[in-house]
Amino acid sequence: MSSTFKSEKKSALNYLNQIKEIVGPENVLIDPERIIDYSHDESTQTEWPRLPEVVVTPTSTQEVASLMKFAFEAEIPVTPRGGGTGLSGGCIPLKGGIVLSLEKMNRILQVDLANQMASVEAGVTLGELIQAAEEAGLAFPPHPGDESAQIGGLIATNAGGSRAVKYGGIRNYVRGLEVVLPSGEILHLGGKIVKSSSGYNLMHLFIGSEGTLGIITQAIIQLLPAPALCRSLVIPYDDLEKAIETVPAIIQAKILPLAIEFMEKDVINITEEYLKKTWPSRIGQTDLLIILEASDEDELDRLSQKVADVCLNRGALDILVADTSSKQQQILEIRSKIYEAIKPVTVEILDIALPRSEISAHVRRVKEIESEVSLWLPTFGHAGDGNVHTHITKVYRQGNQLVQLEESIWKEKAARVKKMIYEDGLSRGGVLSGEHGIGVIKKAEFLQFTETAQLEFMRQIKKIFDPKGILNPGKILD
Numbered sequence: 001m002s003s004t005f006k007s008e009k010k011s012a013l014n015y016l017n018q019i020k021e022i023v024g025p026e027n028v029l030i031d032p033e034r035i036i037d038y039s040h041d042e043s044t045q046t047e048w049p050r051l052p053e054v055v056v057t058p059t060s061t062q063e064v065a066s067l068m069k070f071a072f073e074a075e076i077p078v079t080p081r082g083g084g085t086g087l088s089g090g091c092i093p094l095k096g097g098i099v100l101s102l103e104k105m106n107r108i109l110q111v112d113l114a115n116q117m118a119s120v121e122a123g124v125t126l127g128e129l130i131q132a133a134e135e136a137g138l139a140f141p142p143h144p145g146d147e148s149a150q151i152g153g154l155i156a157t158n159a160g161g162s163r164a165v166k167y168g169g170i171r172n173y174v175r176g177l178e179v180v181l182p183s184g185e186i187l188h189l190g191g192k193i194v195k196s197s198s199g200y201n202l203m204h205l206f207i208g209s210e211g212t213l214g215i216i217t218q219a220i221i222q223l224l225p226a227p228a229l230c231r232s233l234v235i236p237y238d239d240l241e242k243a244i245e246t247v248p249a250i251i252q253a254k255i256l257p258l259a260i261e262f263m264e265k266d267v268i269n270i271t272e273e274y275l276k277k278t279w280p281s282r283i284g285q286t287d288l289l290i291i292l293e294a295s296d297e298d299e300l301d302r303l304s305q306k307v308a309d310v311c312l313n314r315g316a317l318d319i320l321v322a323d324t325s326s327k328q329q330q331i332l333e334i335r336s337k338i339y340e341a342i343k344p345v346t347v348e349i350l351d352i353a354l355p356r357s358e359i360s361a362h363v364r365r366v367k368e369i370e371s372e373v374s375l376w377l378p379t380f381g382h383a384g385d386g387n388v389h390t391h392i393t394k395v396y397r398q399g400n401q402l403v404q405l406e407e408s409i410w411k412e413k414a415a416r417v418k419k420m421i422y423e424d425g426l427s428r429g430g431v432l433s434g435e436h437g438i439g440v441i442k443k444a445e446f447l448q449f450t451e452t453a454q455l456e457f458m459r460q461i462k463k464i465f466d467p468k469g470i471l472n473p474g475k476i477l478d
């Protein structure tokens with residue numbers, strides 16, 4: 001792997017002394033063995049990772065601002081990085097230059113009980129925010145990503161997660177942002193307020209902008225009252241479509257679960273084997289995992305009974321209840337590690353978001369493509385909010401065995417399958433990414449499938465904030 005940065009004049013290495021002066025030598029890395037960790041994220045593609053020239057870990061907003069002012073004048077590319085858990089290649093430094101990692105800006109500045117909001121630096125992790133909220137008797141209920149993801153990264157990708165069906169994505173929780181622009185100017189947007197009709201809402205422009213418009217240095221996050229009781233139901237079906245078709249019926253029965261996930265038994269079995277843990281249901285082909293939330297046990301019993309009635313009427317084979325916290329943890333761990341378990345054979349994880357009513361037909365089409373092209377396409381996701389994660393793999397299924405294909409064959413099949421799946425998803429009113437972002441991995445399709453006029457407005461917005469194109473170049477747009 002090598003840096004692709006071409007121009008000697010603009011190489012960050014030529015400016016090492018000035019960079020060290022701005023952030024202190026202890027916050028500058030150039031050692032290849034250390035900077036390699038900053039060359040990739042958690043996506044599976046091998047063609048994108050690039051080495052940065054310099055990794056900088058500032059400790060204050062002022063340092064970020066001074067560094068950006070310097071990089072802007074010297075025209076050095078800067079790529080912001082959070083926890084590196086992204087799945088679209090968003091934090092990969094495609095043009096070399098500087099990776100600006102927020103890892104040392106990780107202070108929880110305040111948990112404000114009166115306003116039920118937390119003020120945090122961008123490098124605080126999701127796990128740390130959840131813990132701080134709990135310690136204050138409050139909660140951060142959405143679970144929008146891997147727990148080592150940072151608040152800045154979660155906001156920059158507008159992350160979603162399995163609880164979006166009830167609580168929405170991260171956008172719904174951001175009340176204020178401090179952002180450093182490529183020029184070094186600092187903006188303070190929003191605040192500890194719930195409402196605002198005060199001019200164009202620039203804050204929401206930065207949410208989901210994937211580090212291409214500005215660097216998020218601090219955020220004010222809405223918290224909610226302490227969590228209610230939870231119960232997980234695992235509901236097996238002999239057929240994937242039947243399982244998914246139950247989801248609108250649950251919502252129509254006026255039940256809004258915390259999460260409704262669907263997953264097929266083959267990926268569950270692989271993950272059980274990977275983790276050496278056991279999933280509660282052994283029958284059927286596909287399971288729904290429904291997490292209910294209520295203020296007391298009686299309410300949980302009433303909701304569980306209603307869900308059971310709807311599901312059993314629609315072909316569910318059984319209703320398995322995880323009512324202790326250790327059983328719930330085991331189920332959630334298996335669900336959250338599926339990606340890790342199948343990562344070695346995954347070429348790309350898709351992230352299509354569809355109207356809920358279209359998921360079943362879309363997944364049926366994915367299954368047809370799987371058999372037409374002979375490529376294993378494990379598909380699971382957030383049935384409650386219409387976000388489907390089809391995994392394009394390098395293998396095909398022969399009975400219970402997964403058979404590896406030659407590289408040239410899986411590459412050709414993967415490209416074909418991706419096009420077919422996107423065409424189907426978008427024709428049903430879907431979008432390319434529900435929660436992972438465009439980054440570099442979905443850029444070609446984003447440019448292909450988005451209205452020209454929309455792309456033009458996005459390019460103009462990018463130019464306003466980043467006239468020299470130094471911030472996260474090569475992402476979302478060219």
Ligand SMILES: Cc1cc2nc3c(=O)[nH]c(=O)nc-3n(C[C@H](O)[C@H](O)[C@H](O)COP(=O)(O)OP(=O)(O)OC[C@H]3O[C@@H](n4cnc5c(N)ncnc54)[C@H](O)[C@@H]3O)c2cc1C
Pocket residue numbers: 041042079080081082083084085086087089090091102122143144145146148149150151152153154155156157158159160161162210211212214215216217336339340435436439472475
């Ligand atoms: C096992 C696993 C499970 C996951 N589950 C989910 C899930 O349920 N839902 C979901 O939505 N995602 C999920 N993800 C994806 C990932 O956790 C999210 O995309 C997350 O938001 C990325 O945050 P990060 O801090 O790791 O960002 P990074 O990967 O470091 O960066 C992501 C993007 O944000 C930009 N960025 C980072 N920090 C800043 C900043 N301070 N200012 C400006 N731009 C910045 C980067 O430039 C890049 O474009 C999962 C990933 C894994 C590996």
